[in-house]
Amino acid sequence: MPKFSRQDHLTRLHSIALKLEPDFKKLKIKNIGDLLWHFPNRYEDLSQIKKISELKENELISLKVKIDSLKSYRSWRKKIFITQLSASDSSGKIQASWFGQKFISQTLKIGDEIYLSGKAQKKGNIWTFTSPNYEKVKYNPLHSARLVPIYPLSGQISQKQLRFLMDRALQLTPPLADRLPAEIIKAENFPDINSSLQEIHFPQNEEKLASATARLKFQELFYLQCKYQLAKKQYQSLPSYSLSLNQELLNKILQQLPFVLTLDQQKALYDILADIRQNKPMNRLLEGDVGSGKTIVAFLAAFNTVSLGHQATLMAPTEILARQHFDNTLKILPAKFRREIALYTRSQILSGQNKKLSKKEINEKIKNRKINFVIGTHSLIQEAVAFDKLALVIIDEQHRFGVRQRKALKEKNLNKKVPHLLSMTATPIPRTLALTLYGDLDISLIKTKPAGRQKIKTFLVPEEKRVAAYDFLRQKIQTGGQAFVICPLIEDSDKLGLKSVKKEYKKLNQTVFPDLEIRMLHGKLKAQEKEKIMTDFKAGKFPILVASSVVEVGVDIPQASLMLIESAERFGLSQLHQFRGRIGRNNQESFCLLFTSDNSQLNKERLKALVKNDDGFELAQIDLELRGSGEIFGHKQSGLIKLKIARLTDLELIKKAQNWAKKVLANKKYLEQDNFQKIIRQLKQEMHLE
Numbered sequence: 236m237p238k239f240s241r242q243d244h245l246t247r248l249h250s251i252a253l254k255l256e257p258d259f260k261k262l263k264i265k266n267i268g269d270l271l272w273h274f275p276n277r278y279e280d281l282s283q284i285k286k287i288s289e290l291k292e293n294e295l296i297s298l299k300v301k302i303d304s305l306k307s308y309r310s311w312r313k314k315i316f317i318t319q320l321s322a323s324d325s326s327g328k329i330q331a332s333w334f335g336q337k338f339i340s341q342t343l344k345i346g347d348e349i350y351l352s353g354k355a356q357k358k359g360n361i362w363t364f365t366s367p368n369y370e371k372v373k374y375n376p377l378h379s380a381r382l383v384p385i386y387p388l389s390g391q392i393s394q395k396q397l398r399f400l401m402d403r404a405l406q407l408t409p410p411l412a413d414r415l416p417a418e419i420i421k422a423e424n425f426p427d428i429n430s431s432l433q434e435i436h437f438p439q440n441e442e443k444l445a446s447a448t449a450r451l452k453f454q455e456l457f458y459l460q461c462k463y464q465l466a467k468k469q470y471q472s473l474p475s476y477s478l479s480l481n482q483e484l485l486n487k488i489l490q491q492l493p494f495v496l497t498l499d500q501q502k503a504l505y506d507i508l509a510d511i512r513q514n515k516p517m518n519r520l521l522e523g524d525v526g527s528g529k530t531i532v533a534f535l536a537a538f539n540t541v542s543l544g545h546q547a548t549l550m551a552p553t554e555i556l557a558r559q560h561f562d563n564t565l566k567i568l569p570a571k572f573r574r575e576i577a578l579y580t581r582s583q584i585l586s587g588q589n590k591k592l593s594k595k596e597i598n599e600k601i602k603n604r605k606i607n608f609v610i611g612t613h614s615l616i617q618e619a620v621a622f623d624k625l626a627l628v629i630i631d632e633q634h635r636f637g638v639r640q641r642k643a644l645k646e647k648n649l650n651k652k653v654p655h656l657l658s659m660t661a662t663p664i665p666r667t668l669a670l671t672l673y674g675d676l677d678i679s680l681i682k683t684k685p686a687g688r689q690k691i692k693t694f695l696v697p698e699e700k701r702v703a704a705y706d707f708l709r710q711k712i713q714t715g716g717q718a719f720v721i722c723p724l725i726e727d728s729d730k731l732g733l734k735s736v737k738k739e740y741k742k743l744n745q746t747v748f749p750d751l752e753i754r755m756l757h758g759k760l761k762a763q764e765k766e767k768i769m770t771d772f773k774a775g776k777f778p779i780l781v782a783s784s785v786v787e788v789g790v791d792i793p794q795a796s797l798m799l800i801e802s803a804e805r806f807g808l809s810q811l812h813q814f815r816g817r818i819g820r821n822n823q824e825s826f827c828l829l830f831t832s833d834n835s836q837l838n839k840e841r842l843k844a845l846v847k848n849d850d851g852f853e854l855a856q857i858d859l860e861l862r863g864s865g866e867i868f869g870h871k872q873s874g875l876i877k878l879k880i881a882r883l884t885d886l887e888l889i890k891k892a893q894n895w896a897k898k899v900l901a902n903k904k905y906l907e908q909d910n911f912q913k914i915i916r917q918l919k920q921e922m923h924l925e
Contacts, residue, residue: 689823
């Protein structure tokens with residue numbers, strides 16, 4: 236038989252692949268190598284071959300039988316081809332039928348010995364199969380009498396066709412050179428790469444499948460961690476600024492704050508200040524739960540930087556949050572530094588004296604170090620801004636700050652030095668996910684919340700108690716409280732049947748609370764409108780804000796103590812926790828009411844977890860286990876890590892992969908191995924480091 240290269244087009248394997256080529260492209264399978272790395276997502280255990288006399292109804296089994304009779308005909312009413320056979324073994328007889336598959340009568344013949352797999356039913360005294368898997372008995376069955384792989388499919392591709400092509404690919408391609416260092420394979424007792432590929436697709440038994448799965452998962456995670464370590468090493472080899480500590484300024488600001496930093500905040504600040512004293516660039520993630528006080532830590536690092544004659548920038552995900560950061564900075568920074576601050580967003584450019592500036596003016600002031608702390612959105616990177624001495628960049632809620640953005644930041648400095656990078660996230664991330672997502676970052680964690688914060692009382696409210704919930708809101712508003720009403724959609728959708736901001740606003744305004752002023756906020760409003768609404772809400776000018784997820788991150792309304800979330804099942808637990816964090820930011824008793832339009836058991840369990848738990852890290856772990864990483868970050872970030880076989884819950888393998896990556900990349904004997912050098916070159920090309 237001919238041998239094929241893994242780079243050969245899939246259609247070389249068989250004419251079936253040519254016919255199904257468009258559907259394979261949807262699965263991102265173009266060549267034979269792509270096919271071999273298209274892994275099953277589950278297996279059906281059809282390895283137990285039973286006698287007909289041992290059958291039980293609706294039990295998934297395999298039989299080895301001989302065909303006694305076979306016929307194919309068109310049904311009288313619907314004109315569908317029906318194929319029927321009768322078969323037997325030494326213990327009894329069975330019947331099987333298929334609909335719309337005339338080719339079966341051309342493939343099978345009376346007297347053939349076949350495997351039948353599926354769930355049988357008993358009709359009278361006769362056992363019957365409806366559309367079972369079938370396969371002629373041979374030495375190595377693919378579709379029955381074994382652990383049968385079930386693959387992700389697309390279009391017209393069938394499981395049988397994919398297994399057939401996979402078997403040919405495994406047989407007709409030469410063995411792969413194993414690029415994992417031999418020491419790792421030996422130390423971890425992993426099977427070699429070729430055995431692993433054979434067993435992942437057509438396992439002999441559960442034990443060999445488990446070994447192959449562990450090997451392939453580790454390999455994927457190991458390459459990922461190598462990529463992170465290479466990125467970290469390359470990034471830290473670049474020149475940066477060594478920033479000393481301005482203890483006098485920091486003490487002055489800390490004494491004027493209306494609160495004392497928690498121990499977690501102090502530790503995080505120490506980590507950052509220690510990093511930026513080095514002349515290699517910091518790459519640190521400041522991670523904390525909702526309301527834990529990350530922003531003040533970042534501000535202090537920025538103020539320290541500016542006081543030394545260097546420049547800093549803070550980039551926020553929304554204009555609302557950027558403006559909030561700008562206003563808060565002006566409150567706590569000593570007056571002499573305010574002229575050095577500016578807000579820079581798509582719709583607003585303001586100096587620290589709240590004077591409007593043109594793009595030309597602010598760009599000139601930044602270039603000449605008249606402005607040294609710029610707070611803005613991510614559009615700041617894209618604008619024609621050139622810094623003279625940008626020493627610290629703070630990214631608020633940037634879950635992944637990649638090579639291209641770092642390159643853009645590096646080029647912002649006229650002297651080509653690389654600024655220190657501090658990323659922040661208020662989305663609590665389970666340790667397993669943090670190790671995978673942020674393999675190239677150092678992590679500081681803030682878990683302790685500021686003193687005086689009360690636990691927010693959260694309730695899952697049944698629909699029949701909606702009126703009582705509205706009455707409760709009214710009572711709290713009458714005593715000075717403010718309320719958020721959160722909806723998953725902006726406009727109505729008949730198909731989804733979910734609550735929308737516009738419809739809820741209209742209902743609450745006209746029917747439920749006609750005597751109260753209500754406003755709405757969503758992403759389609761202009762920046763000036765959004766800012767006006769949030770400014771008025773913060774000033775207490777109206778009591779109820781109906782909003783979309785635009786308020787999820789960072790919005791601080793001290794008097795808000797009530798939140799009602801509609802169609803709560805549409806949000807991940809971490810996102811719901813983020814919403815809930817918009818209230819209870821004072822010492823008042825606060826309440827979060829959850830309504831759901833889906834009463835399934837899974838959704839009830841998820842929402843009950845939110846009711847019982849106010850620890851964002853535990854909720855994120857539950858979310859990860861129940862619904863996957865996409866739910867932690869929302870839909871836009873769900874594709875952050877595209878893993879083929881490993882899972883973000885494989886904590887032990889992630890740790891193992893990270894430890895090995897550090898060990899291997901630090902040891903000359905590994906780096907000199909030809910196979911591993913090929914891996915390094917490939918990873919560097921993927922990262923655009925070469």
